[in-house]
Amino acid sequence: MQEADPGCERMNDERIVALLTELRDNQREALERQRAHLEIAQSHLELWKAQVGESLKLQREAVSRTRTVIKIALPALLFCIAAIVYLWWRYL
Numbered sequence: 001m002q003e004a005d006p007g008c009e010r011m012n013d014e015r016i017v018a019l020l021t022e023l024r025d026n027q028r029e030a031l032e033r034q035r036a037h038l039e040i041a042q043s044h045l046e047l048w049k050a051q052v053g054e055s056l057k058l059q060r061e062a063v064s065r066t067r068t069v070i071k072i073a074l075p076a077l078l079f080c081i082a083a084i085v086y087l088w089w090r091y092l
Helices: 006-090
Strands: none
Touching: none
């Protein structure tokens, strides 16, 4: 059997340590990027929530205004139609 060269073994150990160090550094960098993306996603979520809340508020106001207009305009329209029918019937 052949004995391993101590210099070669040491070189392999150094290479392994260097590769593990590089992996660790890359993982740290990946985690930092993930944290940054998470912060961006959370800020987008908060913005989205605010926009949805504003949209719902505006829709409620629009529905309320539409109901008010219908309560006023529908009776007025029916009165106008009744007046036209009355005048048409009277002068016919």
